[in-house]
Amino acid sequence: TFRRANRISDISVSEIIKISTRARELKAEGKPVIILGAGEPDFDTPDHVKQAAHKAIDAGMTKYTPLDGTPEMKQAVCRKLARGNGLKYEPQNISVSAGAKQVLYNAFMATLNEGDEVVIPTPFWTTYADIIRICGGVPVLVQCPGENGFKLQPEQLAEAISDKTRWLLLNSPSNPTGAAYNADELQQIANVLLDHPHVWLMSDDIYEHIIYDDFQFVTPVQVEPRLKDRALIINGVSKSHAMTGWRLGFGAGPVELIRAMAVIQSQATSCPSSISQAAAIEALDGDETFLKTRAASFQERRDLVVAGLNAIDGVECRTPEGAFYTFSSCAGLIGKSTPDGQVIETDSDFCRYILESAHVAIVPGSAFGLSPYFRISYAAAKSELEEAVLRIQKACADLV
Numbered sequence: 001t002f003r004r005a006n007r008i009s010d011i012s013v014s015e016i017i018k019i020s021t022r023a024r025e026l027k028a029e030g031k032p033v034i035i036l037g038a039g040e041p042d043f044d045t046p047d048h049v050k051q052a053a054h055k056a057i058d059a060g061m062t063k064y065t066p067l068d069g070t071p072e073m074k075q076a077v078c079r080k081l082a083r084g085n086g087l088k089y090e091p092q093n094i095s096v097s098a099g100a101k102q103v104l105y106n107a108f109m110a111t112l113n114e115g116d117e118v119v120i121p122t123p124f125w126t127t128y129a130d131i132i133r134i135c136g137g138v139p140v141l142v143q144c145p146g147e148n149g150f151k152l153q154p155e156q157l158a159e160a161i162s163d164k165t166r167w168l169l170l171n172s173p174s175n176p177t178g179a180a181y182n183a184d185e186l187q188q189i190a191n192v193l194l195d196h197p198h199v200w201l202m203s204d205d206i207y208e209h210i211i212y213d214d215f216q217f218v219t220p221v222q223v224e225p226r227l228k229d230r231a232l233i234i235n236g237v238s239k240s241h242a243m244t245g246w247r248l249g250f251g252a253g254p255v256e257l258i259r260a261m262a263v264i265q266s267q268a269t270s271c272p273s274s275i276s277q278a279a280a281i282e283a284l285d286g287d288e289t290f291l292k293t294r295a296a297s298f299q300e301r302r303d304l305v306v307a308g309l310n311a312i313d314g315v316e317c318r319t320p321e322g323a324f325y326t327f328s329s330c331a332g333l334i335g336k337s338t339p340d341g342q343v344i345e346t347d348s349d350f351c352r353y354i355l356e357s358a359h360v361a362i363v364p365g366s367a368f369g370l371s372p373y374f375r376i377s378y379a380a381a382k383s384e385l386e387e388a389v390l391r392i393q394k395a396c397a398d399l400v
């Protein structure tokens, strides 16, 4: 009989995937389902990036590359960090992987021993805790409620740090809340880290370019350069350049860490895709004006969804600074009953009700560690979002 390894015994397929599966079933039955569960831009990969990939294929760049990225790709990442973030890194400080996710995976595999702790501001992207557990680490979840803008407070960090803490994992702008830290807030967090030299910082900047209302994106090492020799910056082209399927992300950090991560990568995937690297160089070096246009388009959709949700009695939605998610409280609807008499006891119940009755797929806060909330991804067509908001409003009005 089949037996799973202990290391994945309490890791299951994510709630998001379960909801998508059910949404697809309903769609197959002919129901007009709107899926607002996915975490990817609805734009296409820019043409100039696609062209670079075609060229790479024609030029025979279809073989293994150096373990953690081609020299050209690493140089392109260095240029991006210098130009975009004011940070000086050398190619030996760069690791290129199959998506930002593999950068995270390599880093935790390469650094965590059994029982080592990683502090994660909560709500958080579900993957974080699962990767850490697979690597034998212990996620230390610090609740960051809506009253604090879903942001980690410096005192909370100080309290969460123990002798076993290896990393603080920050994600700004955040999946699932869209909350982003400004320079002052990052400086306060950095100050706590400066008091605890054994704690390293992982900064997941994947939503860097999806920001609104003149918000100024900064990465923590920019704010506090003294953290540079114990920080890993994670970024990629998946969200910025609508390249989720190309699987290309990168990390920048101290050379010892980068070398350790290469050991993991060498025995996992050998190298990132040669073609995707060629395309990503063009993405990083090429025209970037479309990033602002796309962010403006997301902002319009954000405003539509936030206003529509806040119009619902029992729902409260904070206006996010970035990413393409809203994270709303449904506390005011808990305890109410559906038209067929089922009591909404949890955010999962609420999301199930919305999917079954309004045919809109959304994800409960429990999947991200904070309830009773729900996440909507507004990386969908405006017309779909308008329709989805109307349906959610009606379904909520039907609750008694």
Ligand code: PLP
Pocket: 039, 098, 099, 100, 101, 102, 125, 171, 174, 175, 204, 206, 236, 237, 238, 239, 244, 248, 249
């Ligand atoms: N980091 C965060 C916070 C994300 O939300 C995601 C994707 O959902 C990723 C990383 C993964 O990026 P990639 O597709 O480059 O692996």
